[in-house]
Amino acid sequence: MTTTAAPGVSATRGHVIIPSKVRRLTEPSIVRFVLTGMALAFLMLFLAVPLTAVFVEALSRGLAAYVAAMAEPFTIAALRLTLITTAIAVPANLVFGLCAAWVIGKFQFRGRHVLTTLIDLPFAVSPVIAGLVFVLLFGRQGFFGPWLAEHGVRIIFAVPGIVLATVFVSLPFIAREVIPVMEASGAQEEEAARVLGAGGLQTFFRVTLPNIKWGVLYGVILCSARAIGEFGAVSVVSGHIRGLTNTLPLHVEILYNEYQFQAAFAVASILTCLALVTLVAKTIAERRLHT
Amino acid sequence: MNTRPVALLLLMVGALAGCGGAPEDGRPAELLNVSYDPTREFYQEFNAAFATFWREKSGQEVSTRQSHGGAGAQARAVIDGLEGDVVTLALAYDIDAIASTGLIDAGWQKRLPHNSAPYTSTIVFLVRKGNPKGIKDWGDLLKADVAVITPNPKTSGGARWNYLAAWGYALHQPNGNEPRAREFVTKLLAKVPVLDSGARGSTNTFVQRGIGDVLLAWENEAYLAIDETNDAVEIVVPSVSILAEPPVTVVDEVVDKKGTRAVAEAYLQYLYSPEGQELVVKHHYRPRNAQVAAKYASSFADVELFTIDGVFGGWQTAQKTHFADGGIFDQIYKPTSGTR
Known part of the structure; x- marks a missing residue:
């Protein structure tokens, strides 16, 4: 940014003494204005305006109505379920992601590429299909259905199913972020630690983790964002029981369908705020990752 | 330093999971509708209303x-x-479909009065305020400049009622017969964007999105839309429509397993009680109870209603003929070939 700005500034101040070679490095100012303007207009149209609209509609009936929508028992139940789901899905994916990244990043073995491809599978599969797979496995007529019914275990249309679906769709995020960092840091430092007498866990916490921590954090943030916002897969396995199996995104849809637009947008604003917090955290993590 | 956040996170999970659990052993009953x-x-x-009624009757909370969702789903x-x-x-x-898997007794529809349908409704038109396109009856829907909104009969129960209501109207016309009804519904579907x-x-x-000139809708849904939009839309009642009978039943396997049969059956019977029927009317469904119906006769438009059993030989036959894969709907509906 600063390197491109400097010749631009000096060029406008006194282009007589600037050699023509340098001037050719930047576009004419009209082109720059038009390009920047287009990018800004695009951002306004597709991000800023809808984002503002969420908050405008959420507050359209005043602050009291906004607070009332938030304090509604079904909203609180939905928020709690979303947080519980995220609090289970993210640590589960953290453990899995670290193990997978460690294996893939530090070792060469047969089937390494197959494993990498498998981790990407949830990216490729439509969330709705992911949800349906769980119905096929754990539904009453599914593969494990009769056994589960016999033992009184409920997975589909209950919290476990929602957690499973969320874990599935948010699975690749942490592993995907950590693998490149693991690969880049190589295995030498760990080898040195072992030679100097460090144990396995000690090596991991003292050597490996400090090297990859910003990558891990970045992955955790992305994974949380996906877990909080997931709609499709969760919608299939939820059963839409109010106060029990509705997550925040599902609750927004229900409120919207009930003509409670202000309440729907009030709840949507919680999700928007969570997204903004994630975005800020992501930016910070990203900067640390690249320094 | 590095282990502390993990421990904290685990603690949070535990705390959240702890407050998520519901008391299972208490006396209160819990139903899912x-x-x-x-x-x-x-x-x-x-x-x-039922919670109050049941507390007074049995002392149980x-x-x-x-x-809620599409009936088929x-x-x-x-x-x-x-x-x-x-x-x-x-x-x-849809209840037959559940019964066919053994969850509900095959004879479920005879267990409660009126084919187990405690309230009825019909299909009406919702138009923009002032009825700018001058829509009065089914025939007007085919006017050149009219776009019709109706859901997909493959996934929506309401849409199937809409479709059959249109079909029944065409049959009821002078010289009405099956080929003419098929022609009418084909032309109608071509007007759905x-x-x-x-x-x-x-x-x-x-x-909300302001698409179309007329919505084919449940009568109760149409009244609700009027309330919610402060009269930006109005209802047009056609000359003839279908008697929609949304049925109710207990899911035998579930209530027997959970031990909720008594309260579940009382729940459905309460729908037929005068109090239940008053609520039915309040939400713009047509009541079954004769006294309640007489009291609110003026609330519902007088429209000639035909039944699915009378005209189509019941749901099983109608489903097979019209909505099954390769049925008449599949043959006559061509997406996006209409309007443009």
């Missing part, structure tokens, strides 16, 4: 949870294991 789209507001109020969810104590769906065919998957989706398309 698996229903279709437009009944949300009605059952919300009915559940509160009961809370009823609701699950909801039936599917019950088949896949959604443990509804009662199902209150848009049409008998978008088929939503459920009744509420279609209402939102028409009311």
Whole structure:
């Protein structure tokens, strides 16, 4: 940014003494204005305006109505379920992601590429299909259905199913972020630690983790964002029981369908705020990752 | 330093999971009512009324949870294991589908009065304020400049009622016969710019997004839309329409397993009580109780209603002929070939 700005500034101040070679490095100012303007207009149209609209509609009936929508028992139940789901899905994916990244990043073995491809599978599969797979496995007529019914275990249309679906769709995020960092840091430092007498866990916490921590954090943030916002897969396995199996995104849809637009947008604003917090955290993590 | 956040996170998970658990051993009963789209507001109020009634009658607390969606999808969810104590769906065919898997006794429709349908409704038109296109009856829907909104009969119970109402109208015309009815419905479907998957989706398309000139809708859904939009739309009642009978029943396997049969059956019977029927009217469904019906006769437009059993030989036959894969709907509906 600063390197491109400097010749631009000096060029406008006194282009007589600037050699023509340098001037050719930047576009004419009209082109720059038009390009920047287009990018800004695009951002306004597709991000800023809808984002503002969420908050405008959420507050359209005043602050009291906004607070009332938030304090509604079904909203609180939905928020709690979303947080519980995220609090289970993210640590589960953290453990899995670290193990997978460690294996893939530090070792060469047969089937390494197959494993990498498998981790990407949830990216490729439509969330709705992911949800349906769980119905096929754990539904009453599914593969494990009769056994589960016999033992009184409920997975589909209950919290476990929602957690499973969320874990599935948010699975690749942490592993995907950590693998490149693991690969880049190589295995030498760990080898040195072992030679100097460090144990396995000690090596991991003292050597490996400090090297990859910003990558891990970045992955955790992305994974949380996906877990909080997931709609499709969760919608299939939820059963839409109010106060029990509705997550925040599902609750927004229900409120919207009930003509409670202000309440729907009030709840949507919680999700928007969570997204903004994630975005800020992501930016910070990203900067640390690249320094 | 590095282990502390992990420990904290685990603690949080534990705390959250702890407050998520519901008391299982208490005496209060908990019912789940698996229903279709437009009944949300009605059952919300009915559940509160039933809780009061049941507390006075038996001393037991009961809370009823609701699950709503397209009737076909909801039936599917019950088949896949959604443990509804009662199902209150848009049409008998969907409950038949659940019964065919053994969850509900085959003779379910005879267990409660009036084919197990405690309230009825019909299909009416919703038009823009002032009825700018001058729509008065089914025939006007085919006018050149009229776009019609109705959901997809493959996924929506309401849409199937819409479709059959149109078919029945064409049959009722002088010289009406099957080929003419087929021609009428084909032309009608060609005027539909978008088929939503459920009744509420279609209402939102028409009311919120402002698409189309006329919405084919449940009568109760149409009244609700008028209330919600402060009269930006109005109802047109056609000369003839179909008597829609949304049925209810207990899911035998679920109530026997959970031990909720008594309260679940009382719940459905309360729908037929004068108090239940008053709530039915309040939410613009047509009541079955003769006294309640007489009291509110002026609230509902006088329209000639035909039944599905009378004209189409029941839901099983209608489903097979019209909506099954390769049925008449598949033969006559061509997406996007209409309007443009």
